[in-house]
Amino acid sequence: MSAIRLEHLVKQFGAFTALKTMDLTIEDGEFMALLGPSGCGKSTTMNMIAGMERPSEGRILFGDRDMAGVPMGRRGVGFVFQNYAIFTHMTVRQNLDYGLRMGGRPKAEIASRTKAIADLLQLSDLLDRPAQGLSVNILQRVAIGRSAVMEPAIFLLDEPLSNVDAAFRAVMRTELKHLQRQFRQTMVYVTHDQLEAMTMADRIAVMDHGVLQQVGTPLQVYNDPANTFVARFIGAPGMNLLKGRPVETPQGVAIDLGAAGISPVLPPPQAAAARSAKAGVYYGFRPEQAHLVSAGQGLALPVTFVERIGARSILHLGNGDTAVKGVFENDLRATLGETAHIAPIGEAVRLFDAGSGAALRGH
């Protein structure tokens, strides 16, 4: 009923194509994050789902119902705007019960539903305060409550946490997830913050330049990025990608990484895939999935920087265009300029076609 199907969705603004042929199915009750850098078309996609923009081509279906021509007021979607769009000339209560009042619900029902949502979002003490002048954190909850009180089957959130402070963001991530579990709505969440997407979403749709790059669970997009864009975009820091050519060694196929040396030998399926890549490959591994090894093994590169981020330390290695990062415990010992030897954990290696950027799956 409240599954969302996007079929060949295209959106053009004049000569500019904001969205190129998007196909995506969001299951009933699923929490889907649309993740990508600004200008990737994620907000455009969401605005089309809400009915605020009309698709240039393609269809949007809620369940089996084509939404073409259904005005936004009739789609029954809850929408939380990035800037909240709170009715500042009203009180918190008037904001929360706005939809119910406009729908002409009985007074008793309005009162009880408003009270329930206010309790849930800890807004009960603020109900009669004017919305003008409340802090961003509170406005944010009012914005969510105002839509949630309508109990929409589909809930759309447009970067709802981008304006609030870091501590509150962490709290809201958990609360939003709880809220969604409680009501079982289909939730579409637009964000450029991968942490939000990773922690809350059932599945993530990664987008760039109006093109859907990959859809999958947070772990799928983290572990098996479909292409070099996803590999770089997901993870902090993103995946190490080193350009190289496959070479035959006595032990088997490895990748010649230029300044970084020769990679460890690839397992047979990846070796076959690497051989087939005409334009060369990108040799990729996560900075978290590497360890320091003794000289003569792994990749040898000089240390350029040690970044202490509190819980961990990020080791930057580099030589010219070749750069590698590794995330290690804080007891890491490294001296600037000295050569370090780093090797990926065997199964962590990912290969990508250097021409198309697509992942070379070893099977």
Added chain:
Amino acid sequence: MTATAAPLKDLSQPMSVTAPKPQDEGRKLGFRLTLPAQVLVLFISLFPLLMQLYISLTDWSPLSGMAWPRAWEMWNNFANYTDLISDNRLWSALGRTLLVMVVCVPVEFLLGLGLATLFADDFPGKRIFYSILIMPMMVVPAVAGYMFYMLFQSGGPVNDILSSLLGTPVTVAWLSDPVLAMIAVMVADIWQWTPLMFLILLAGLVGVPEDQMRAATLLGAGPWQRFRTIVLPRMKTIIIIALAIRVIECFKIFDTLYIMTGGGPGVATETISVYIYKITTQDLIWGYVAAIALAILVVLSVACVWAMKRMARAQGDRA
């Protein structure tokens, strides 16, 4: 004391040890420099008012053979003001002025609001229609008066159009009939001043945040509900301003009307301004004229202050 206090107040200014600048010095200089302008403004605004007040307490007239400063020789205490109360022609004129006001201002408001709502969205040819729409406002009122004077002649275009619409010849003498003349005058006022209302209201309407309108729509509010709950509360201040401007202007309605009807037929369209004009130029009882004018000034000022206070309160609600 001032020397130590001044740098504390304004830390952004570099401290100067050699040339301390006490604030009083600058203020005094500023006062001296602007004094001529202030005196001029004071003179321009205050002098006519005082002169008017002085004359309004006398029987002075330009025919009385003496210069106005000697008007005290014809002092009549408050006779002019007591005469006001029993002046039926004045009260009728006031009644007609109020009638024009209560008909024209609401019509202009509703038309202006409707047009503003239309123009808040995009449609093809919007710029051209927009220019055409605000043109009446730029026509000199006297010219507009002549235009409508010609339009409403018994052989004029209005009757021609009505004839062709109704299929029978219409030869209504618009400006010679007491009721129709009033209607014609109102039509001219509405034609000329709806654009102003439209412009002010459009500015207010464009200022309503798009996101809030969308949010209201997504919460299921229909067009009328959106207008009542979002647009109207946000436009309260601007609506009061628009109405205040038009009410004051309407009270002073003169040029277009005078050219169309001269206040006639008889006194059928004689408003306050026309009445004052007539007794000024025909009866020449300037003491009495001054008294009427002052009374109106007081009434309008009180109304304005009241409206301003309402506005300030409305603004306070929003802040």
